Amino acid sequence: MELTNRTIVTRNYIDGAPKESDFEVRSRVVSLSREPAGSVIVRSLYVSIDPYQLTRMKSDSSSQSYSSLATGIEVDCYGVGKVVASGDPEFEEGDLVGGLLAWGEYCVLKPGAMFRKLDPMGFPLSHHVGALAFSGLTAYAGLFEVGKAKKGEKVFVSAASGSVGHLVGQFAKLHGCYVVGSAGSKAKVELMKEKLGFDDAFNYKEEPDLKATLKKYFPEGIDVYFDNVGGEMLEAAVDNMNAFGRVAVCGVISEYTGKGRKAAPDMMDVIFRRITIRGFLAADFMCVFPDFMSAACEHLGSGKMVSLEDISIGLDSIPSAFVGLFDGGNLGKKIVQIAAE
Amino acid sequence: MELTNRTIVTRNYIDGAPKESDFEVRSRVVSLSREPAGSVIVRSLYVSIDPYQLTRMKSDSSSQSYSSLATGIEVDCYGVGKVVASGDPEFEEGDLVGGLLAWGEYCVLKPGAMFRKLDPMGFPLSHHVGALAFSGLTAYAGLFEVGKAKKGEKVFVSAASGSVGHLVGQFAKLHGCYVVGSAGSKAKVELMKEKLGFDDAFNYKEEPDLKATLKKYFPEGIDVYFDNVGGEMLEAAVDNMNAFGRVAVCGVISEYTGKGRKAAPDMMDVIFRRITIRGFLAADFMCVFPDFMSAACEHLGSGKMVSLEDISIGLDSIPSAFVGLFDGGNLGKKIVQIAAE
Numbered sequence: 001m002e003l004t005n006r007t008i009v010t011r012n013y014i015d016g017a018p019k020e021s022d023f024e025v026r027s028r029v030v031s032l033s034r035e036p037a038g039s040v041i042v043r044s045l046y047v048s049i050d051p052y053q054l055t056r057m058k059s060d061s062s063s064q065s066y067s068s069l070a071t072g073i074e075v076d077c078y079g080v081g082k083v084v085a086s087g088d089p090e091f092e093e094g095d096l097v098g099g100l101l102a103w104g105e106y107c108v109l110k111p112g113a114m115f116r117k118l119d120p121m122g123f124p125l126s127h128h129v130g131a132l133a134f135s136g137l138t139a140y141a142g143l144f145e146v147g148k149a150k151k152g153e154k155v156f157v158s159a160a161s162g163s164v165g166h167l168v169g170q171f172a173k174l175h176g177c178y179v180v181g182s183a184g185s186k187a188k189v190e191l192m193k194e195k196l197g198f199d200d201a202f203n204y205k206e207e208p209d210l211k212a213t214l215k216k217y218f219p220e221g222i223d224v225y226f227d228n229v230g231g232e233m234l235e236a237a238v239d240n241m242n243a244f245g246r247v248a249v250c251g252v253i254s255e256y257t258g259k260g261r262k263a264a265p266d267m268m269d270v271i272f273r274r275i276t277i278r279g280f281l282a283a284d285f286m287c288v289f290p291d292f293m294s295a296a297c298e299h300l301g302s303g304k305m306v307s308l309e310d311i312s313i314g315l316d317s318i319p320s321a322f323v324g325l326f327d328g329g330n331l332g333k334k335i336v337q338i339a340a341e
Numbered sequence: 342m343e344l345t346n347r348t349i350v351t352r353n354y355i356d357g358a359p360k361e362s363d364f365e366v367r368s369r370v371v372s373l374s375r376e377p378a379g380s381v382i383v384r385s386l387y388v389s390i391d392p393y394q395l396t397r398m399k400s401d402s403s404s405q406s407y408s409s410l411a412t413g414i415e416v417d418c419y420g421v422g423k424v425v426a427s428g429d430p431e432f433e434e435g436d437l438v439g440g441l442l443a444w445g446e447y448c449v450l451k452p453g454a455m456f457r458k459l460d461p462m463g464f465p466l467s468h469h470v471g472a473l474a475f476s477g478l479t480a481y482a483g484l485f486e487v488g489k490a491k492k493g494e495k496v497f498v499s500a501a502s503g504s505v506g507h508l509v510g511q512f513a514k515l516h517g518c519y520v521v522g523s524a525g526s527k528a529k530v531e532l533m534k535e536k537l538g539f540d541d542a543f544n545y546k547e548e549p550d551l552k553a554t555l556k557k558y559f560p561e562g563i564d565v566y567f568d569n570v571g572g573e574m575l576e577a578a579v580d581n582m583n584a585f586g587r588v589a590v591c592g593v594i595s596e597y598t599g600k601g602r603k604a605a606p607d608m609m610d611v612i613f614r615r616i617t618i619r620g621f622l623a624a625d626f627m628c629v630f631p632d633f634m635s636a637a638c639e640h641l642g643s644g645k646m647v648s649l650e651d652i653s654i655g656l657d658s659i660p661s662a663f664v665g666l667f668d669g670g671n672l673g674k675k676i677v678q679i680a681a682e
Contacts, residue, residue, distance in 0.1 A: 055609060230608045252608045262605035267571045267593040268396060270620035277618040279611035 001085055002031045003041070007104030008318045010071045013059035017257040017326050022057075023319040026072070030108055032085045038111040040091050042081035044101050045341055046129045046311075049321045049334040050163070053077065054256050074102040080118060080128050081107060082341075096120065098128050103318050105338055121297060125341060130333035131167055131307035132296055134282050138250060139167035139226075140292040141285035144175075146248035146278050147224040151176035154218055156237055158204075159228035161188040161308070163333040164250060166196055168226045170305045171295070173197050177224075180217045182233065184328040191331070195306060210236035221245070229254045234263035241275050249279040257326055308332025342426055343372045344382070348445030349659045351412045354400035358598040358667050363398075364660040367413070371449055373426045379452040381432050383422035385442055386682060387470045387652075390662045390675040391504070394418065395597050415443040421459060421469050422448060423682075437461065439469050444659050446679055462638060466682060471674035472508055472648035473637055475623050479591060480508035480567075481633040482626035485516075487589035487619050488565040492517035495559055497578055499545075500569035502529040502649070504674035505591060507537055509567045511646045512636070514538050518565075521558045523574065525669040532672070536647060551577035562586070570595045575604035582616050590620040598667055649673025 009026050032041055053075060079101035083091050088111070091097070099115025101107040109115055118128055130136065142164070143149050155172040159165045160181025169192065172179045181192045181201045192201035200217055207213040214222065214236050221242035227234055230252030237247065254260030269275065299305035310330040312321045315338050324330055350367050373382055394416060420442035424432050429452070432438070440456025442448040450456055459469055471477065483505070484490050496513040500506045501522025510533065513520045522533045522542045533542035541558055548554040555563065555577050562583035568575055571593030578588065595601030610616065640646035651671045653662045656679050665671055 055613075227608075234608070249608055249611050252612065255608060263608060264603035264605035267568075267575070267590055267596060267604060267620070270590050270618070271593065271622065272396070272620070274620050274622060274625060276620075277611070279608070279613070279615050279617075281612065281615060284615060 002029050003084070003106055004028075005030045005104055005106040006315055007074050007102060008315065009074060009103075010057050012071055014054065014057040015059055015258065017259065018054060018057070018319075018323050020319040020323055023322075025316065030106060032087055035087070035108055036110050038088045040083055040088050040097075040109045040113075040115075041085040042097055042101060042107045042109060042115075043084045044079055044081045044105060044107055044338040046126050046335050046337050047079035047101060047103060047318075048077050048129045048134070049318065049325060049330075049336060050077065051251060051253050051256055051325050053322070054326070074104055076100050076102050078129060078134050079107075080125050091117070096125070098133065103315070103336075105315055123297075123300065126309050126311060126335055126337070127300065127307050129335050130163060130309060131300060131305075132293065135163045135333055136167055136296050137285060137289060137292050138164045138282040139171055140295065141282055141288055142226055142248040142250050142280055143168050143171050143224070145285055145288060146280045147226060147246045149175060149177055149224045152178075153223035154178045154220060154242075155180075155224045155226065156214065156218065156222045156240075157181045157226045157228070158233050158237075159183065159251070159253060160192055160198070160201065161196075161331055162228060163330070165226070165228050166192070166308050166332055167305070169198050170196055170299070172224075173199075174299060174304060188331065191308075196308075204233065211239045214240040224248065226250060227252075230263050231255060231260040232263070235265050238265035238269055238275060238277075241269070241273055243273045245273060245275045247275065247277040249277060253326070309335055311335045311337050313337050343370050344425070344447055345369075346371045346445055346447040347656055348415050348443060349656065350415060350444075351398050353412055355395065355398040356400055356599065358600065359395060359398070359660075359664050361660040361664055364663075366657065371447060373428055376428070376449050377451050379429045381424055381429050381438075381450045381454075381456075382426040383438055383442060383448045383450060383456075384425045385420055385422045385446060385448055385679040387467050388420035388442060388444060388659075388677050388679060389418050389470045389475070390659065390666060390671075390677060391418065392592060392594050392597055392666050394663070395667070415445055417441050417443050419470060419475050420448075421466050432458070437466070439474065444656070444677075446656055464638075464641065467650050467652060467676055467678070468641065468648050470676050471504060471650060472641060472646075473634065476504045476674055477508055477637050478626060478630060478633050479505045479623040480512055481636065482623055482629055483567055483589040483591050483621055484509050484512050484565070486626055486629060487621045488567060488587045490516060490518055490565045493519075494564035495519045495561060495583075496521075496565045496567065497555065497559065497563045497581075498522045498567045498569070499574050499578075500524065500592070500594060501533055501539070501542065502537075502672055503569060504671075506567070506569050507533070507649050507673055508646070510539050511537055511640070513565075514540075515640055515645060529672065532649075537649075545574065552580045555581040565589065567591060568593075571604050572596060572601040573604070576606050579606035579610055579616060579618075582610070582614060584614045586614060586616045588616065588618040590618060594667070650676055652676045652678050654678050 098118040192198040225237040231254035439459040533539040566578040572595035
């Protein structure tokens with residue numbers, strides 16, 4: 001069986017903010033017979049659109065942090081799909097799978113690829129790209145394993161209506177923390193306060209002095225800062241942290257595009273208040289995956305937690321969905337539904 | 342018994358680099374009979390001169406990190422002394438004590454003051470102000486508890502011929518680490534390589550590109566950075582850190598005087614390489630004090646570890662000794678001997 005696979009590839013390296021014209025659609029015929037034995041071809045249903053992917057599209061990979069993706073190469077991403085052809089006896093046509101797919105209508109998963117069979121457990125498939133996948137694990141591990149949030153502690157989350165942030169805030173509230181979030185629009189602020197149960201929230205674009213703003217929202221100081229943005233907000237959070245405070249550094253969206261200035265937190269505060277600033281990747285916390293899944297399924301199942309999803313339809317919407325991440329266009333987890341279930 | 346006590350006090354707040362003229366000698370008569378019951382008067386023998394003390398002399402204490410010391414108030418410091426008059430039955434004249442004294446010929450220790458009887462254990466008394474006191478504990482706790490240095494790991498220490506740095510390097514070597522230090526003169530570099538057993542050392546003043554310099558000394562990357570300086574060196578170290586690297590932030594001498602620019606380490610590196618940057622104070626690690634003392638006494642006793650001490654004589658040398666800390670004038674632990682033993 002031959003299939004024409006349309007994928008989204010980069011036309012060039014992207015060193016600033018991405019534009020839709022940085023991407024193009026490429027068509028290629030794929031066939032299981034021309035792939036290594038044991039390969040599986042999957043029809044993509046839902047794929048994840050994440051800011052970190054930009055770091056792989058830059059020309060400069062000198063920082064050792066990530067490997068640049070050559071232009072014209074498929075962009076890999078977490079996703080959920082359905083097997084359409086299988087050379088692996090463990091998978092058969094129609095099986096749902098979750099794992100590392102790509103921005104394409106189909107994805108050829110060679111032996112050794114990272115994916116597994118997916119049991120939706122009664123939840124929408126889209127949840128398995130976000131709240132019940134890496135976004136959720138990132139929130140859970142960052143808050144509890146890195147941030148070590150304890151009941152009664154004061155938690156600040158930036159980009160708090162985003163894919164990870166909105167889950168961090170809800171996990172923290174359900175754990176008995178006081179939670180304030182920041183975001184970039186009035187609508188997002190309302191949503192956090194009214195739908196997600198945050199204790200408070202503010203629009204950073206309306207706050208000329210972030211240090212003073214955080215002092216107002218945290219008169220008793222911040223114990224855990226879940227950082228999704230970096231830059232000035234990180235400095236302001238460190239300025240307001242309590243002794244033995246923890247910063248879980250998850251993302252630096254203000255810095256990905258090279259627009260924002262780098263954070264220069266006051267290291268005297270870091271010393272005298274014994275602050276820990278720690279970067280992390282969810283993939284290092286697979287050890288807590290069962291605990292995370294158990295908690296997330298319980299909270300989502302009981303309705304105590306909401307999974308916010310911002311779903312665009314069709315492969316061709318990927319470039320605009322991705323570009324929108326850096327304008328604050330998304331609300332919750334940005335997902336593209338490539339095909340109907 | 343009345344004693345005339347000469348102390349060194351600040352004449353004004355100090356917001357930049359300190360000058361000798363920022364200090365003056367004050368004389369005051371002290372007498373046990375005029376102090377609260379249970380007080381002890383101690384003749385200072387050796388007192389510690391430390392950069393962090395400058396933070397308490399600034400006018401701006403808004404950062405919550407430390408409390409400003411009013412001008413004209415005695416500067417407290419770690420020291421070793423001898424009891425000359427005691428209202429506390431647990432201490433008698435002639436007892437050696439170690440604890441929080443002050444920059445003065447005598448020190449009145451009121452009930453509740455932090456000091457204890459000192460057993461020199463055969464070591465010079467000056468060791469009990471440095472390598473066998475907080476400088477040593479800072480090195481030990483920062484390296485092993487905060488930096489979690491393991492045998493075979495690559496350790497970088499800045500201000501590595503200083504009070505704490507020279508002990509960090511030696512503890513790390515004795516633990517089986519590869520150790521490189523930085524300092525600000527050729528003589529210090531030679532000393533580290535020839536007397537302290539560092540694997541290598543460099544003069545940062547001769548290195549225009551610190552990132553490239555560290556890449557040269559650590560072709561396999563840095564696992565633990567013991568930071569005494571902050572600023573550009575911290576950025577360069579983060580740039581060269583391995584995955585799961587740890588930065589133990591002990592001091593920011595480049596920033597204390599407001600001269601150096603603040604460090605803005607690349608937070609993308611911090612995330613993708615899962616780096617931890619953690620500030621600490623030795624006082625939080627009293628739990629490892631017995632382990633530290635056991636190790637330090639063994640290494641110093643066997644001659645495998647050297648305690649570098651830079652001793653000035655007489656109370657009046659305190660201002661120049663303190664000012665010298667910020668010019669890189671000291672070699673090893675800066676101590677002032679106020680009286681003969």
